[in-house]
Amino acid sequence: MNLRAQLKLSTLLAAGFACGLPALAQAEELSVVYRDSPYVSAVMEAAKAEFEAEHPGDTIELNAISSSARDYYTKVSLMNQSASTAPDIIYEDGFQITADAAAGYLEPLDERLSGWDEWDQFSQIAVQNGKSFVDGKVYGIPLGTDTQAIWYNKDLLEKAGVGADWQPKTWQDILDAAAKVKENLPGVDPINIYVTKAGNEASTMRGLMNLISGTPGGLSATLFDPETQKWIVGSKGFRDALAFLKTAYDNGYLVSDTDLQDSSFQNVLVEQRVPEGKVAMFIDGNWIWARWIEGGTAPWAAWNETLGMAKIPTQNGQGNGFTSMSGGWTIAMSPKTEDKDLAFDFMTTVANFENSLTYAIRAGSIGVRKDVIADETYLETNPTAGFFSSLVEVTNFRPALEIYPQVSSLIQETMEAVTVGGDSVEDAAGRFDRQLTRLAGSSNVEKAN
Amino acid sequence: MRIVPLAPATLMIVAFFLVPIIWAIYTSMTNLGLSGYAARNPAFIGFENYYYLFTDPRTWAALGRTAVFVGLSVAGQNIVGFCIAYVRQMATPAIQSLASVIVITAWVVPEVVAGFLWYTFLRGDESGMNQIFDIFGFAHQQWLLTAPLAAVIVINIWRGCAFSMLVYSAALQDVSSEVLEAAEIDGAGRMQSIFGVILPIIRPVIAINVVLTTLNTLGVFGIIWITTAGGPGTRSETLPLLMYNQAYDFGLIGYGSSIAVLLLGFGVIASLIYVRLFKVGEARNG
Numbered sequence: 128m129n130l131r132a133q134l135k136l137s138t139l140l141a142a143g144f145a146c147g148l149p150a151l152a153q154a155e156e157l158s159v160v161y162r163d164s165p166y167v168s169a170v171m172e173a174a175k176a177e178f179e180a181e182h183p184g185d186t187i188e189l190n191a192i193s194s195s196a197r198d199y200y201t202k203v204s205l206m207n208q209s210a211s212t213a214p215d216i217i218y219e220d221g222f223q224i225t226a227d228a229a230a231g232y233l234e235p236l237d238e239r240l241s242g243w244d245e246w247d248q249f250s251q252i253a254v255q256n257g258k259s260f261v262d263g264k265v266y267g268i269p270l271g272t273d274t275q276a277i278w279y280n281k282d283l284l285e286k287a288g289v290g291a292d293w294q295p296k297t298w299q300d301i302l303d304a305a306a307k308v309k310e311n312l313p314g315v316d317p318i319n320i321y322v323t324k325a326g327n328e329a330s331t332m333r334g335l336m337n338l339i340s341g342t343p344g345g346l347s348a349t350l351f352d353p354e355t356q357k358w359i360v361g362s363k364g365f366r367d368a369l370a371f372l373k374t375a376y377d378n379g380y381l382v383s384d385t386d387l388q389d390s391s392f393q394n395v396l397v398e399q400r401v402p403e404g405k406v407a408m409f410i411d412g413n414w415i416w417a418r419w420i421e422g423g424t425a426p427w428a429a430w431n432e433t434l435g436m437a438k439i440p441t442q443n444g445q446g447n448g449f450t451s452m453s454g455g456w457t458i459a460m461s462p463k464t465e466d467k468d469l470a471f472d473f474m475t476t477v478a479n480f481e482n483s484l485t486y487a488i489r490a491g492s493i494g495v496r497k498d499v500i501a502d503e504t505y506l507e508t509n510p511t512a513g514f515f516s517s518l519v520e521v522t523n524f525r526p527a528l529e530i531y532p533q534v535s536s537l538i539q540e541t542m543e544a545v546t547v548g549g550d551s552v553e554d555a556a557g558r559f560d561r562q563l564t565r566l567a568g569s570s571n572v573e574k575a576n
Numbered sequence: 577m578r579i580v581p582l583a584p585a586t587l588m589i590v591a592f593f594l595v596p597i598i599w600a601i602y603t604s605m606t607n608l609g610l611s612g613y614a615a616r617n618p619a620f621i622g623f624e625n626y627y628y629l630f631t632d633p634r635t636w637a638a639l640g641r642t643a644v645f646v647g648l649s650v651a652g653q654n655i656v657g658f659c660i661a662y663v664r665q666m667a668t669p670a671i672q673s674l675a676s677v678i679v680i681t682a683w684v685v686p687e688v689v690a691g692f693l694w695y696t697f698l699r700g701d702e703s704g705m706n707q708i709f710d711i712f713g714f715a716h717q718q719w720l721l722t723a724p725l726a727a728v729i730v731i732n733i734w735r736g737c738a739f740s741m742l743v744y745s746a747a748l749q750d751v752s753s754e755v756l757e758a759a760e761i762d763g764a765g766r767m768q769s770i771f772g773v774i775l776p777i778i779r780p781v782i783a784i785n786v787v788l789t790t791l792n793t794l795g796v797f798g799i800i801w802i803t804t805a806g807g808p809g810t811r812s813e814t815l816p817l818l819m820y821n822q823a824y825d826f827g828l829i830g831y832g833s834s835i836a837v838l839l840l841g842f843g844v845i846a847s848l849i850y851v852r853l854f855k856v857g858e859a860r861n862g
Contacts, residue, residue, distance in 0.1 A: 197825065201610070201824045204610045204611050204615075204827070205610075223611070226611040226612040226827075227611050229611075229612050229613040229615075229616070230609070230611040230612050230613065230615035230616050231615070231616045232611065232615075323807070323808075324805070324807060324825075325805070325807075384718065384721045384808065385699065385700050385701075385718055385721060388720075388721060388804075388807055388808055389699075390805075529611075529612040529613055530612060532611065532826075532827055533826045533827055533828065536821075536825045536826050537826070540809075540810075543807065543808065543809050544809050544810075547721075547807070547808040547809055548808060548809025548810070548811070549809070550809070558633075558634075562632075565628055566826075566828075
């Protein structure tokens, strides 16, 4: 090779680098992982279109995972094990945040958020759900929150002799209503409460926590005491709640074993059984009506006239008289993502006014932005907003500590044991106490008073 | 230089077998988690996982169920497999091929698909089985809920008997017709010739097949996971199901690994028996 040829080659190479490098740096791709559903897809696709228009050359790769909530969490945790598979942006359930932050799967956002001019639009109660319990930093921007109640079919309760305008004051009132339905309406399941592993987090939160948060002392006397930062074992409230579930199950007030064991029953209930009038009462979240609206997964025009909502009473009507549980999903970022500013840009696009509004309306959730809650379209399209927003004052958040996902699985197992499994409350609760002690470590556990 | 040809095989065994095993044993002595602080900073905790494993009644219950599941599955697969093979060899060649195709189909269908077929066949009031029961006027059954362990054992026998059938078909061909004819002339009936002549002759094959099916059955996960997921409660939870539950539902990867090591131990014992039987068989044939 002569000198001229060498020169030519090196010039070519240099030119190639000069052209190639900036091009590489410009064309960035962010991968987004979320649990597939019509409303999340709608928001993600809108945000992708908006973001790609504002950042020519950059692309968003949407990975919708169709699976149960439990498998979604396992899959995302496994993806997060290595930088080559970790997604840049994660649609993250608020209750996983503390654990995932401690594992180093999430990037703290406080600094970036303080520079975002829309951050003060977010409700302080809802922001709690995006924070780590350990360091208090924000890891997820909340997209919506929720509260829970007992939905009931007015016609069925009327026919059963309970009355169309129903508000139980104690747990016993719920059992009494269920007994009347059982007696007077054959073929109708009196009440649905999720009580098995198949129900996953819905069992823990909608099933058990709505009960134990209504026992004397609430969650801090039955599950986790935030003052001492210790988990509670041997609590009476916890056992009372299990006994309530066992009574409901043993008397045949719950849906069939087959349904309770079916992980897709949550859809079957809301999209078939309830519209068909086969279930009289069901403890569920505020978002559930979104399935029945035009464009939902199971449109049902008469839902608003047919269904009523009752607050969940405390055990004996003590305290505020009522209780509820809250949670919600957030949008979070992996610390392994290369261009964090760009990733944050996409997150703020997902959580901007337009997309938050779409999310609140289509998911049927309680808005977390002040401008969304005040929006007329939101108030018009969500006839339950008033009732469910009022529950925020009596609501509780889950003790979203690191081991919460494990405690949650343990709770589901314990509920399943006393119902479908046929165990006694004392056996199952004793096993729960032992396993909780093992999970948390004996120094992080205290006996209930 | 004579060991050079062994190098690829050795490398494969080390990379894909030995390293994962050592890794699993090491992990089982840590508190490694799927998420949380212990996912990033797992600590070495010695035999703590094993202490909890052996003091938890749930482990013993799962171990008992695994023993029942493996014992009955292996017995069922071998008996059914032998019967099909025995009846099949007496049929015409056309029927023989047809029988093989039907039985082997059950075996080649992926585990997930087989599990799902059974799930839809058995689950709920409108299941295939209950529709058949309607025709005969039988009461509806929910065996996945009322007898989950028995149900998964039957499913596993259904799926696994093809393997045993193939093994026994081959073995039966080795039983010389002279011996059978001699037995017949001596006045042996069918049962007498099976128990007095055929079974003693193929005894080494039976022994090896029992160990092989045991090894196959110890790790069965997919079929149980899809049909009952170990439930209701924990009534069909075998060790592989318990392992998955602890590792992924509870996020206790370290603890799950200790169950994996326990399972591995059972596998090693079964393998040692297999190797020993194989040697005995070879010595006799040689």
